[in-house]
Amino acid sequence: xxxxxxxxxxxxSSAAPPPSAPSTSRRDALRxxxxxxxSVVALGALGVGWNTQQRLRVLEKxxxxxxxxxxxxxxxxxxxxxxxxxxxxxxxxxxxxxxxRVSEAALQRTQIxxxxxxxARSRDENVVADVDAALRVALQQSAITGSTEPLLQALQQxxxxxxxxxxxxxxxxxxxxxxxxxxxxxxxxSDLSSxxxxxxxxxxxxxxxxxxAATESRxxxxxxxxxxxxxEAGASGxxxxxxxxxxxxxxxxxxxxxxxxxxxxARVQQPExxxxxxxxxxxxxxxxxxxxxxxRLALLSRQxxxxxxxxxxxxxxxxxxxxxxxxxxxxxxxxLKQVASQARQVSLPRPDETLxxxxxxxxxx
Numbered sequence: 440x441x442x443x444x445x446x447x448x449x450x451x452s453s454a455a456p457p458p459s460a461p462s463t464s465r466r467d468a469l470r471x472x473x474x475x476x477x478s479v480v481a482l483g484a485l486g487v488g489w490n491t492q493q494r495l496r497v498l499e500k501x502x503x504x505x506x507x508x509x510x511x512x513x514x515x516x517x518x519x520x521x522x523x524x525x526x527x528x529x530x531x532x533x534x535x536x537x538x539x540r541v542s543e544a545a546l547q548r549t550q551i552x553x554x555x556x557x558x559a560r561s562r563d564e565n566v567v568a569d570v571d572a573a574l575r576v577a578l579q580q581s582a583i584t585g586s587t588e589p590l591l592q593a594l595q596q597x598x599x600x601x602x603x604x605x606x607x608x609x610x611x612x613x614x615x616x617x618x619x620x621x622x623x624x625x626x627x628x629s630d631l632s633s634x635x636x637x638x639x640x641x642x643x644x645x646x647x648x649x650x651x652a653a654t655e656s657r658x659x660x661x662x663x664x665x666x667x668x669x670x671e672a673g674a675s676g677x678x679x680x681x682x683x684x685x686x687x688x689x690x691x692x693x694x695x696x697x698x699x700x701x702x703x704x705a706r707v708q709q710p711e712x713x714x715x716x717x718x719x720x721x722x723x724x725x726x727x728x729x730x731x732x733x734x735r736l737a738l739l740s741r742q743x744x745x746x747x748x749x750x751x752x753x754x755x756x757x758x759x760x761x762x763x764x765x766x767x768x769x770x771x772x773x774x775l776k777q778v779a780s781q782a783r784q785v786s787l788p789r790p791d792e793t794l795x796x797x798x799x800x801x802x803x804x
Contacts (some may be wrong), residue, residue, distance in 0.1 A: 564801060566604055567612070570597045571682050571797045574790055581787050586631070587623050594620045594790060608800065615796035623788050631738055637778050638735040641753075644771050649762045650720055727756050738782055750779040 577593030601609055720784045730753040737746035754775050761768045 474576055488777075488784060507692070545729075554586070559790050563606060563608065566600070566606075566609070567801045570600065570612070571794065573597060574793060580791065584631075587626055587787060590787070590790070591620070591623050594623060594793070597793075612793065612796040612800055615792040616790075619788070619790040619793045626788050634738055634778050634782055635735050637774050638731050638738075640775055642728050642731050642777075644767060645724050645731070647756075648757075648768050649765045650722075650723070650760055651762050723756070723760055727753055730756070734782075745780055746782050747779060750775060750782065754779070 573593050574590075574597065577589040578588035581587055592617055598613060598620065601613050603617070730749045734746045734749035734753065737743070737749060754772065757768065757772055757775065761771075763769070763772075
C-alpha cells in the first residue's frame with residue numbers, strides 16, 4: 440500500500456503545469472504546498488476520524504458490555520432485593536412470633552408468681568386442712584374397728600408434722616393435740632382380736648372337757664369287799680373242812696358288799712347333769728360351741744349385749760354339766776370370765792378440742 444506522502448507527491452506532480460516562468464512556478468509551488476498541507480490536514484482529519492471511530496467502537500463495545508453487566512447486576516440486585524424482602528417478611532413474622540411468645544411467657548410468669556404467692560399464703564391453711572381430714576378419717580376408722588389405734592396414730596402424726604412445720608400461730612393446735620392424745624391413751628378399749636382368739640381356744644377345748652355324768656359313771660365304788668381274802672388267808676395250812684366253814688362264814692359278808700356296790704350315794708348340786716344320755720352329751724357340747732361362736736360373731740359386730748348374753752349362757756352350761764374338779768374345766772371357766780369382763784361397750788373419745796382448734800386456725804383467729 441502506497442503511503443500518504445507518495446500519494447500526495449504523485450498528485451502534485453500530475454497536477455503541476457510545466458514551468459513557463461518563475462512566477463508561475465512559484466504559484467505552482469505555493470499551490471503544491473497548499474495542496475500538500477490540505478492533503479496532510481485531510482489525512483490527519485481522516486486519521487483522527489478513523490481513530491475517533493475506533494475509539495467510539497471501543498466505547499460502544501464497552502458501553503454494551505457495561506450495559507450487559509449493569510443489567511446482570513440489576514437482575515441480581517432485583518433477586519437480592521426480593522430475597523431481602525422475603526427475609527424481611529420472615530424476620531417480621533419471627534419477630535411477631537417472638538413477641539407473642541414473650542407476651543405469653545410474661546403472662547405465665549405473672550401467673551406463676553401469683554400461684555407462688557397464693558401457695559405461700561395458703562400453706563398454713565393446707566396444713567390445717569390436711570390435719571383435720573386425717574383426724575376425721577382416723578375417727579371413722581376407730582368407730583368401725585372399735586379400737587383407738589387409728590385415732591392414736593393420726594394424733595401422733597399430726598403432732599409430729601406441726602412440730603416440723605414450727606408455725607407459732609399453730610401452737611394452740613399443738614396444745615389441743617397433746618391434751619386429746621393423753622385422753623385417748625387413758626381410754627382402755629377391749630382388744631377384739633385377743634378376745635376372738637380366746638373364744639376360738641374355748642371352742643377347741645369343748646371336746647376335751649369332761650362331763651359330770653361321764654365322770655360319776657367312771658368313778659370306782661366307795662368301799663371294797665371285806666372278808667373276801669379270809670378263806671385264802673388260811674388256804675395253805677387249813678383242811679378242806681376249815682375251808683368250807685370259812686366260806687360259809689364269809690359269803691353273807693361278800694353278798695352284802697356286792698349289794699353295796701350296786702348303790703352309790705353322792706351329793707350333786709345339779710341332778711339333771713347326771714341324767715344325760717350319750718347322744719344328749721354330744722348335742723350339749725355342740726350347743727356350747729354354738730354359744731361361743733355366736734358370742735364371737737357378736738363381738739366382731741360390736742353387739743356387746745348379745746355377746747354378754749351368750750357368754751353367760753355358756754358359763755352356766757359349763758358350771759352345770761361339766762366336772763368342776765377338772766383342771767380343763769377350770770381353765771375354760773377362767774377364760775370365759777376374762778372374755779366376759781373385757782367384752783364391754785366403751786365409748787371412743789373424740790378429739791373435739793383439736794378439731795375446734797383447727798377450725799379456729801382455718802378461720803384465721
